[in-house]
Amino acid sequence: MVVDSAFLEACKAWDVRATSRSPFGFKKISISPGSSVTVRCLDSVFITRLMHYIDKRGVICPEEGCSLCSRGDRLATRHFINVLDKEANEVKVLEFSPAVRVSIKEVVEWLSTQTEIKLPSLDIRNYDLKITKMKVTEGNPWVVKYAGNDTVNTDVYTLYDLEKLLIPVTAAETYTIQEAAPVGASRPISDFSEPPKPVIPSIKEVENPLAKESIL
Numbered sequence: 001m002v003v004d005s006a007f008l009e010a011c012k013a014w015d016v017r018a019t020s021r022s023p024f025g026f027k028k029i030s031i032s033p034g035s036s037v038t039v040r041c042l043d044s045v046f047i048t049r050l051m052h053y054i055d056k057r058g059v060i061c062p063e064e065g066c067s068l069c070s071r072g073d074r075l076a077t078r079h080f081i082n083v084l085d086k087e088a089n090e091v092k093v094l095e096f097s098p099a100v101r102v103s104i105k106e107v108v109e110w111l112s113t114q115t116e117i118k119l120p121s122l123d124i125r126n127y128d129l130k131i132t133k134m135k136v137t138e139g140n141p142w143v144v145k146y147a148g149n150d151t152v153n154t155d156v157y158t159l160y161d162l163e164k165l166l167i168p169v170t171a172a173e174t175y176t177i178q179e180a181a182p183v184g185a186s187r188p189i190s191d192f193s194e195p196p197k198p199v200i201p202s203i204k205e206v207e208n209p210l211a212k213e214s215i216l
């Protein structure tokens with residue numbers, strides 16, 4: 001029997017896409033509201049992409065010559081890191097927002113003060129993180145906690161080459177995408193933004209309440 005391998009190879013690529021629900025060819029960690037997942041990071045650091053969201057589909061912005069930026073479509077900062085899904089014992093990719101990045105940073109900072117937890121270093125690959133998505137309608141739904149430091153032999157896992165998989169679309173492609181998606185299709189989602197900086201009025205504004213008005 002002759003096997004049409006090219007056809008099967010093509011099917012395999014699409015099967016991966018279907019199961020991962022990711023257009024980038026990797027399995028993504030997905031956390032539904034009210035649930036948690038425990039992961040061990042397999043990269044010491046995340047990589048970052050600027051994304052446009054067209055009808056919930058992530059498009060990596062080419063930055064230079066991007067027609068979606070030119071027409072004012074919102075840009076979202078997204079971070080990506082290889083993780084081991086501890087329950088499934090499977091390598092997946094955690095895609096996370098700046099809000100989650102801040103929560104992970106707080107865990108690392110907290111660990112630096114915990115002398116009774118014995119870690120070879122603060123390297124994020126040395127301990128588990130439990131990531132919870134709370135059922136909330138407003139504000140940051142993400143909670144990240146330290147979840148133990150059992151030994152994980154990271155050598156046995158094959159990581160996704162994120163730099164190769166997360167390639168921006170070309171400037172030319174943004175024109176095709178733009179034609180298919182009217183302005184407004186790229187909906188703002190608050191969790192994608194950088195957390196707001198605290199507003200501290202400048203001395204000038206305190207002295208002269210009209211100063212703020214004159215800026216507006």
Ligand SMILES: [Zn+2]
Pocket residue numbers: 052061062063066067068069070075
């Ligand atoms: Zn853009």
